[in-house]
Amino acid sequence: MREVQKIKEELDRRARAAAGKKAAFGEDIDLAGFTGKPSSEAYPSGLSALSAEHAKLALSAGVDVSEKGRSGTFLQMDHNVIHARSNAEGLEVMSTTDALAKYDWLWDYYWKAVAVDADKYTAHAQLNPFHGYFIRALPGQKASFPLQACLFLKSNDLIQSVHNVIVAEEGSDLSIITGCATESFGGSGMHIGISEFFVKKNARVTFTMIHNWRENVVVRPRTGTVVEENGVFLSNYICLQPVRNIQMYPRATLAGKNSLARYNSILYAHPGSQLDVGSRVDLAARGSRAEIIARALSHDGRIIARGYLRGETAPIKAHLECRGLILGERGNIYAIPELEGCTEGVDMSHEAAVGKIAKEEIEYLMSRGMSSQEAQAAIVRGFLDISIMGLPEVLKRQIDRAIASCEKEAM
């Protein structure tokens, strides 16, 4: 027990030293500006006690409170864990606070895929810990349905900081849908989310994150993943709703041979939204493969789409693709694809393109009888195609609906 105390003290020490450290990317946020306190109203006592409006907001971020087609749910509102339960054998869902109390070994994972002193946001999460989820698939467990997790920001001017730890033990198959949503409030809000993934030998994790923030919310996720031999990590990120400012640059390390990481991102920047979103994969083991695919659509918003692939050994294979579409005169997309090969025999490539909808494509569709508006909407819908993400049908339909409403707005 003394050992754990020492670890905590050391983490706190490092966090305090980094409390003022600016992040490498993104607007520097003054955390002292968020002076809000959790709502004085009582929080729901469980999933079934959620108001219809909250349930609808959660659903729009892919989290279904009826739990239909889900093998478990974690729901946190501000600093309060509302629900944490697995409905499937071999899957554990609980708050990270409970998990750290239950499992001493979890300290071997805590802050191991993300550095506690990476910047002021990681430091804040360590010094102001408010739960987050712990999800673990036991060895060989394969759930038929995805788990869902919802992080809900309810109170005005509050910083919600959570720390999630996900462990897929050897040979397991874990699918998680995380939805982030915000209640409509007058002031601002901030979400800091630390997520650490550990994909063990022969395990597979599919992680889909849907951000449904609002135009007054600032978001700083900090995510790290370690993938062992033959492990697979598939990450989907979807952000279609307005947000004030997001900066995130999740990083996966392919540490085991023949491991795989794939990041798909669909970004939509509304007027005034600033999205600085990237993905990084370090290919550190022979036979590892990575793919980063981003679709960025700016409707008078600003997007920085980053991608970084680092081939440390050979053979490895990695590809990065970023396509940007600008609608509106004030839209701005800055694509920054980076490749770093550190040895002979790496096979790495990238392609990036930023433009507007091609006139000839619109006219082509029109020649088959579609109006100009219908043609543009179809092209935008096609651009934001989520079929490559392999999502459950229900979730796919929800996202399709969100895309359809974006299309209308963009047109």
Add this chain to the structure above:
Amino acid sequence: MKEMLLEIKDLHVQIAGREVVSGINLSLRQGDRMVLLGQNGSGKTSLIMAIMGFPSYEVTEGDILFKGKSILGLAIDQRAKLGLGILFQRPPTVRGIKLRQMIEMTSGKKNFDLEKEAGRLAMTEFLGRDLNLGFSGGEMKRSELLQVIAQDPQVVLFDEPESGVDLENIALMGTIIDEFLKKKDRAALIITHTGYILDYVKADLGCVLADKRLHCVQEPRKIIGDIRKYGYDKCVKCRK
């Protein structure tokens, strides 16, 4: 007499201020199939793009009538809805829109049997692919034909339906085109360089586009034979 579908009257077309078609007249009644021949760059594609209403092909004089009414003021999609269809020579790639979706969005027939028609054109496995992305020349043309059949137009403008297509697939496409035109007594304007498609698509009328004008209207195989023998220049001079 069969119904008049398309009339082109003294048509002048410009691209970026340069005249590419100058005073063309032609008409297509129900069941007419006219073959349009001409050297590369002679304005054949420009003519059909202007008929379809592509804004880059500006009509500066003359008129285009569909069933007796001018369509000059109509946008591309309005012309398509009236019953004009086009098979492109080089259609653009449209990422994110699958061939199946395109057909579902634009099919003019309620009872169109997509699986069956795609099967006939050996396009079943392409239905789930992005439109024209990585398609070979032949695949592109079969995809175009499938879309046109689904759209169900009364007048079809074919821009080199056999270019880039192997002989076996020319036979397949030609047979299906002929059958499609026969049904509903459709009219067609067919641009061809080689005339191979005419082994399968019966056409009675042919003409040559040269010097921005149409020359000579007669049996297309005869014209093709003369062009092969004497070349375009001599052929045009002779027919003048």
